[in-house]
Every structure is written in C-alpha cells, then in structure tokens.
Amino acid sequence: MYPIKKVIIGLDLSELDQTMVEFADFLSNASAVEDIYFVNVIKNLYIPKEVLKEFPDMVENAIKERKEEMEKKFEKFSKGEHKSKFHFSVLTGKIADSILKFTKEKDIDLIVMGRREKAEQSGSLSQRLARRAACSLLIIPEGTNAKMDRILVPSDFSEYSKLALEEAINIARSNQNSTEITIQNVFTVPTGYHYTGKSFEEFTEVMRENAVKNYKKFISKIDTKDIKINAVYSQDTNEDVTTDMVEKAHEINANAIIVGAKGRTATTAFFLGSIAERLIQLDNDIPLMIVRPKGKNAGFLEFLKEL
Incomplete structure (x- = not known):
C-alpha cells in the first residue's frame, strides 16, 4: 500500500469545520503525511464582463476573503503542532469537479470530506467522489472524535x-x-x-x-x-x-x-x-x-x- 503523503480536506465554513480541523491535526501527526490542503469551493462566482470592468478586483477580493475565513477557522480549532504541513486554497465551480481537478493537480493520496448530521447532500457528494476519484476517500461524520x-x-x-x-x-x-x-x-x-x-x-x-x-x-x-x-x-x-x-x-x-x-x-x-x-x-x-x-x-x- 502506498503511503499517504498528500491529503485534501474540505471546509464549508459551517459547524462541521471543527471536526474537519481536528481530524486534520490527527492526520498531520502521521510521519508520512507531508501536505494537507484545506479547500473551500465557491459554486457561483460568475460576474458579467461589464460588471468586472467596473469592479476589476471583485473576484480576487472574494477569494481572498474566503481564504481568510478558512484560516480563521483553522486557527480557532487547530492545536497548530504541524503548521508547516497545512495549506489553504479556494476553488470555484461545481464542488465535485473542482475537488477532483485539484486532486489530480496536487497528486493527492487521500480526500477527506465531512458529513453533516442532517444533510443528504454531503452523502451524495461523497458518492460522486468515491466513484470518480483516483485515490482513497475518508468520510468524517460531524462531531466525530479525531x-x-x-x-x-x-x-x-x-x-x-x-x-x-x-x-x-x-x-x-x-x-x-x-x-x-x-x-x-x-x-x-x-x-x-x-x-x-x-x-x-x-x-x-x-x-x-x-x-x-x-x-x-x-x-x-x-x-x-x-x-x-x-x-x-x-x-x-x-x-x-x-x-x-x-x-x-x-x-x-x-x-x-x-x-x-x-x-x-x-x-x-x-x-x-x-x-x-x-x-x-x-x-x-x-x-x-x-x-x-x-x-x-x-x-x-x-x-x-x-x-
């Protein structure tokens, strides 16, 4: 079995993020793990060209703001023992497609997704990723101990x-x-x-x-x-x-x-x-x-x- 070196973890800026960050800390303790990428997907970032001409920094600022929110969540819940292993990225487009594309670009070994208690969508997303990902998948229910x-x-x-x-x-x-x-x-x-x-x-x-x-x-x-x-x-x-x-x-x-x-x-x-x-x-x-x-x-x- 190949070692897990690169991990991608989804954050959705909900209460589920605490569980995800705590599991990220747990995974970072493994000596083989080198990089853990927290990702958040903005599904709708379409802005008409005419509007972009008037506000050229709109997209860049939206992505910057979202990344800062992710980093705040991390700082709030992480023990911070292996900070050099953690990275933050904001993706755009369909959630599954964006994550799979990022997984290929970064040569990811393990995708980690959360599962909210009362959200069927998280289950369907996990199924799509399990079907299509070229690596392993770990699904973490909300509130799970790390x-x-x-x-x-x-x-x-x-x-x-x-x-x-x-x-x-x-x-x-x-x-x-x-x-x-x-x-x-x-x-x-x-x-x-x-x-x-x-x-x-x-x-x-x-x-x-x-x-x-x-x-x-x-x-x-x-x-x-x-x-x-x-x-x-x-x-x-x-x-x-x-x-x-x-x-x-x-x-x-x-x-x-x-x-x-x-x-x-x-x-x-x-x-x-x-x-x-x-x-x-x-x-x-x-x-x-x-x-x-x-x-x-x-x-x-x-x-x-x-x-």
Whole structure:
C-alpha cells in the first residue's frame, strides 16, 4: 500500500469545520503525511464582463476573503503542532469537479470530506467522489472524535480487501500499535443448500469453515507488522451484507471502518457502488475510509453503470 503523503480536506465554513480541523491535526501527526490542503469551493462566482470592468478586483477580493475565513477557522480549532504541513486554497465551480481537478493537480493520496448530521447532500457528494476519484476517500461524520484506534475492516479476501487491511495496519503503526483491528467476513448460505442433503445449520457451518480457511490463506500473504488482528465471521441473514458490517462496527465500538473500493466474494460480485456506496448510505456516525489504489479510478463505462 502506498503511503499517504498528500491529503485534501474540505471546509464549508459551517459547524462541521471543527471536526474537519481536528481530524486534520490527527492526520498531520502521521510521519508520512507531508501536505494537507484545506479547500473551500465557491459554486457561483460568475460576474458579467461589464460588471468586472467596473469592479476589476471583485473576484480576487472574494477569494481572498474566503481564504481568510478558512484560516480563521483553522486557527480557532487547530492545536497548530504541524503548521508547516497545512495549506489553504479556494476553488470555484461545481464542488465535485473542482475537488477532483485539484486532486489530480496536487497528486493527492487521500480526500477527506465531512458529513453533516442532517444533510443528504454531503452523502451524495461523497458518492460522486468515491466513484470518480483516483485515490482513497475518508468520510468524517460531524462531531466525530479525531482518533482511529478501533478499526473494522470488512473483507472478502480480495486484492482490494488486502489494500484496506494494509491501510488499517499503517494507521495502527502510527498509533504506536495501540489500535485494535477487527477483520470481518460476511458469508451467505446459498440458495439450494438443501440439495446437498445437509440442514441449514450444517451448511452454515460449511460456509463458516470455508471462510476461516480463506482467511488463513489471505492473512498469510500480508505483513501484519506484528499488529494483532481479530477475525470474525458473520452470517448474512437479510441479503444485505452492509447492514451486518455496520452492526458489527457498532458492536465493537469502532471509530473507523476501512473497506476496499471493489471486491468479489464467492456468492456476489460488486462494483464500487454495491458495497462502498451502500456503506456511505448506511454509515452516518462512524468515519468511513474507502481505499482505492492510487491512479485506479473507475473507467468511463463502469462509471456509467454506477450512475
């Protein structure tokens, strides 16, 4: 897994900014992080040419004022321990397009977006960024404490799941190994199990044993860096594996969920939209990181499928 060196964090000049600044401080403590860019997007900055002729400094002054507001928010909530890592930029245009363009220009490794308690828009923006960004995405619910020391990693033992677990391990190491990592596999008893001559309970055990076997193969190929990892196996009972993931996260009091952008299980295949997008919809109170190999954004045809 590539190290996270450059991070972009959205500020919207609302109460959510306190959470974002506090998480920025948390992320800045990681030795690998070199630059954190706070960005704010002005959606409508169109000014007729005739007006600009009369007031030529209007756009420049608007951007300057917005940047000063961002810096005041930062100074108010930041501990300021790594000030040299922080930068401030004001973008213009559509929010998602502006952030993605900036992400490409600055070669960003991680996009961090906030999620307000009563704003559906923040969820839809996160979905658009998750679909299109060529890097990982971290969604921070409003009011979340800035720590990640109890992490749930849902896993189907795919390559993307491997990247998600490696990211959790990197976070654990930056926390001086005090982080608890739980890797969860959700398995389903397939329709038609009764043709095997086994009862539902018996075939449930077959699927569980298969999951345990696959986990052992999966974890043997990963350098855990001596971080303790707890494996759990959950049976899906309502044909929605993401609800099992969110329930497990609450059960273990997780303060982060880290999931791969894609994956494939024995019983179901999913694009970004299936698992990651469903988690964006369901998880409204735990930080959610969607891990994607840098530069591997969704192709155009795949993007259209996810709309």
